[in-house]
Each structure stands twice: as structure tokens, then as C-alpha cells.
Amino acid sequence: MPPLGPTARRVLGLPDPGDWERKKQRKKTKQGQAAQGAVPQPAANPWETAAQQLLAQRTAPPTPAPARPATAATPAAPWATVEERSGSAFARRFGRGVLWTLVAALALLGAKSVLLPKKVPDPVQSAGPAQTAPAYPTDEAQAVASRYARAYLSWDEATPETRAASLGAVLPDGADTKAGWDGKGKQDVLAIEPGTVTLAAQKQARVRVDVLVRPVGPVLPPKPGTPPAPTLPAQWLGLDVPVVQAGGRVVVAGPPGIVGVPKTGPKAPELAGPEADTAFGEQTAETVAKFFTAYAAGDTETVTAPGAFVPPLPAGVSLVGVESWTADKGQGADRSGTARVTWQIGGAQLEQTYRVELTRVASADAQRWQVAAVHGGTA
Known part of the structure; x- marks a missing residue:
């Protein structure tokens, strides 16, 4: 069994082992004195003395303990008790609080970086909504091309100014209103059907217009000594009209071109009809x-x-x-x-x-x- 420490011996009221050595030294001293003629005293039992002191402490009221003789010194504690100042205690607690707060903040930042990683901004989104260009005015382009086709394919050598005035309303300022006509013949436009608008660069487009025309008079001048050629019946022809958007309007950008009209349509798909009752x-x-x-x-x-x-x-x-x-x-x-x-x-x-x-x-x-x-x- 290991020896008892100073605190345990102090709680149990037991003497310090060092006292035994001192008591042995005193006993030897007394024996020497007895040999020289002194009266011997009976040796005290340390365990009985300790028990009597403990019983006296429990039964007696708390009174100041009498001073012990210099020869019977009280065993000293193995440590020194120092009274702690309130300022140092507050500083120590405050420091601990700051340290734990810093540890908690670092732990939260680490958890956030793992659970909620920082998003890299999308360059497309950060640039803001895309600016879409306004739609091309296809309705206006079809209307301008239709007016131009009617004026372009209508002529009467007796009144050339009528065609020139109609073309000037849809041509750019300063454009040639003769538009390639030699000033001869006569032709009427019976119907106009605007079609597909094909977009091009620099706000240009090509408008397909189907026109029903009827020549008036012979198509070709008769040769000497031959009867006049018969007049052609009304027929459809196609006209591709180039247009451009300028100054908030759509105008004809240049001379058109006559194109052919398909003689037949595409082959129709076979459609299944409903079941009959x-x-x-x-x-x-x-x-x-x-x-x-x-x-x-x-x-x-x-x-x-x-x-x-x-x-x-x-x-x-x-x-x-x-x-x-x-x-x-x-x-x-x-x-x-x-x-x-x-x-x-x-x-x-x-x-x-x-x-x-x-x-x-x-x-x-x-x-x-x-x-x-x-x-x-x-x-």
C-alpha cells in the first residue's frame, strides 16, 4: 500500500512521519539527560496523541488554538496557498472566452467552405441580359414590295408619269423612277400576292411577290407583211424585290428580278381519314x-x-x-x-x-x- 500523502494525513489528523524522527531525537536527548541525573518521562504514543487531538477538535467549540511550544512545531503543508486577485481571475476567464470564440469562428468558416462552396460568377449572367435586336419589319417589307411590284409591272406609254409617281413613293430619294423601262407598250397588273421575306446582312431583305399581269396589245411588233401577233392571256409571274430598312422605314434597295412560278405544287402526303359509320x-x-x-x-x-x-x-x-x-x-x-x-x-x-x-x-x-x-x- 503506498504511503499517505500530506493532505490525507492532515484530514485524518495523523502526524507527519518526520515528527517520529524528531521524537526519537528528543528521546535520545532525554535518555542522555537521565544518564546525567534527570528524571525519565514516559514516551508518548503518537497515535493516541493524534486521536485525542482529533476528538478535541470535534467536541470543543471553535476557540483560538493556544500557541504550541517551539519544540512541538506544526507540520507544514507541502504547498503555499496564495489568495487569487479578482482582476487576474477575470483576465484569465476573458482570455479563455476569446480563445474559444476564435476557435468556434474558424470551425464555422471551415464548415461553410465545405458545405457551401463559393460560386464562380457566370460571365454570361454577370454581363446582364442579352440585348436582342428588334425583329425585322416583315409586314412592312411585304407591303412596300407589293406596292413596288404593282407600279413596276404596270406601264402605259400614253401616261408614263403615272408609273413614275407610283415608283417614287417606294424608292429612295433621288432614285431613277423609270426603273429600266423604255417607255413603250402597255400592261396591267390584276393581282398581287406577297410571299416569303428572306433576310440578309445590313438590314436588307429579299421579298418574293407573285403578280398576275395582262399585256394589252401585241406582245411583239408585227413584221412587215405579217399579221399582228396575238395578245397573251393573263399570267402569273414572280418578282424578287430587294428592300432595306433605313431611317425607320423600309424602301426598295435596287432593281428587282423576274423569276418563274412553279407549274405544280409539291406532292401531298397521304392522310388517313376517319373511320366511317x-x-x-x-x-x-x-x-x-x-x-x-x-x-x-x-x-x-x-x-x-x-x-x-x-x-x-x-x-x-x-x-x-x-x-x-x-x-x-x-x-x-x-x-x-x-x-x-x-x-x-x-x-x-x-x-x-x-x-x-x-x-x-x-x-x-x-x-x-x-x-x-x-x-x-x-x-
Whole structure:
């Protein structure tokens, strides 16, 4: 068992081992004195002395302890107790607080850099929203090109100033209003159809215009001794008109060019039609025939559903007959179908196609199908 320390011996009231050596020295001193004639004293038991002192401390009221003789010194503690000043204690606590605050701040910064890394700014976004250029005024370009095409392809050698005035309204200031015409012949423009606008650099564009022209008089001068050449009928031709945007307006940028017009259109795709309902078609065939008869006669109110509005056809159109009626397969109170109809107009017969919408109308004692709407074509 290890020896008890000074604090434990002090709490238990036990003497310091060094006292034993001093007591042995005193005993030897007394024995020497006895040998010289002194009266011997009985040796004191240190454990009994310590027990008596501890019992006296517990039972006696706290009174100032009498001073011990110089020969019986109190064992000294192994450390020195120094009273701590309040200022030094505050400084030590404040320093510890500052240190821990700094440690916590560094820990938070490290966690933020890991969990929320700093975003690198996007150069595109930092530059702000992109400035988009305004759209090219295609409607104005088509209008200017159409006016120019009508004036450019119309001429009359009897009144050349009329063509020059019409061209000057759409040409840049100071441009030649003759525009390549030699001042001879006569030609009329019957129709104008503006088409595609193809954009180019420096605010330029090319506008396609289809023009229906009709030459007046012979196309070529007759040769001596030959009859005059026949006049060509009206025909469509294409005109590519260059335009440019300047000063907030669109003007013609230069001479145009005549181009050909396709003789045929592209090949149409094969479209799948709706599945037919033969029974429903037979059931509603008479309803459809009555509608087209009234449609041409100018009275549609009696053959259309309540609330439907179908304007009658103009005068001069009469019904030859409903060639076919095919109802689409379906259910419910609203059905559709396709009708092929032949009309008499302008001294000729013309076959056309219609999409017819039917709705079921019920009354107190019966129900019937009536036309709700009609549209030309198959779409």
C-alpha cells in the first residue's frame, strides 16, 4: 500500500512521519539527560496523541488554538496557498472566452467552405441580359414590295408619269423612277400576292411577290407583211424585290428580278381519314341533303340546330346534288362527317367538299339530328 500523502494525513489528523524522527531525537536527548541525573518521562504514543487531538477538535467549540511550544512545531503543508486577485481571475476567464470564440469562428468558416462552396460568377449572367435586336419589319417589307411590284409591272406609254409617281413613293430619294423601262407598250397588273421575306446582312431583305399581269396589245411588233401577233392571256409571274430598312422605314434597295412560278405544287402526303359509320350515315343522309338545299336557297334557320349560325350562300349558287355523305364513327350527341356537293355557278357545275357537324336535338315527344356548323374542305 503506498504511503499517505500530506493532505490525507492532515484530514485524518495523523502526524507527519518526520515528527517520529524528531521524537526519537528528543528521546535520545532525554535518555542522555537521565544518564546525567534527570528524571525519565514516559514516551508518548503518537497515535493516541493524534486521536485525542482529533476528538478535541470535534467536541470543543471553535476557540483560538493556544500557541504550541517551539519544540512541538506544526507540520507544514507541502504547498503555499496564495489568495487569487479578482482582476487576474477575470483576465484569465476573458482570455479563455476569446480563445474559444476564435476557435468556434474558424470551425464555422471551415464548415461553410465545405458545405457551401463559393460560386464562380457566370460571365454570361454577370454581363446582364442579352440585348436582342428588334425583329425585322416583315409586314412592312411585304407591303412596300407589293406596292413596288404593282407600279413596276404596270406601264402605259400614253401616261408614263403615272408609273413614275407610283415608283417614287417606294424608292429612295433621288432614285431613277423609270426603273429600266423604255417607255413603250402597255400592261396591267390584276393581282398581287406577297410571299416569303428572306433576310440578309445590313438590314436588307429579299421579298418574293407573285403578280398576275395582262399585256394589252401585241406582245411583239408585227413584221412587215405579217399579221399582228396575238395578245397573251393573263399570267402569273414572280418578282424578287430587294428592300432595306433605313431611317425607320423600309424602301426598295435596287432593281428587282423576274423569276418563274412553279407549274405544280409539291406532292401531298397521304392522310388517313376517319373511320366511317355506315349506319349513322344512312340515318342522317336526308338531314344533310335538306340542309344543303336550304343552304343554297338562302334559308338555313329551319335546318340548323338552336343557337347555330350558318350564313346562307350568295345569289347565283344553286344545288345540283349531294354526291356523297360519310359519317365519322363516334358516340354522343355531337357527330361529324364529310359531304361532297355539286353546285351550279357561273354557267358551270363545281364539285366541292364540306365537313358537317351534327347535334342531336330532343323535344317532348321526339328527337332529331340537325346541322350545328359547316366548313369547306376536309380538315
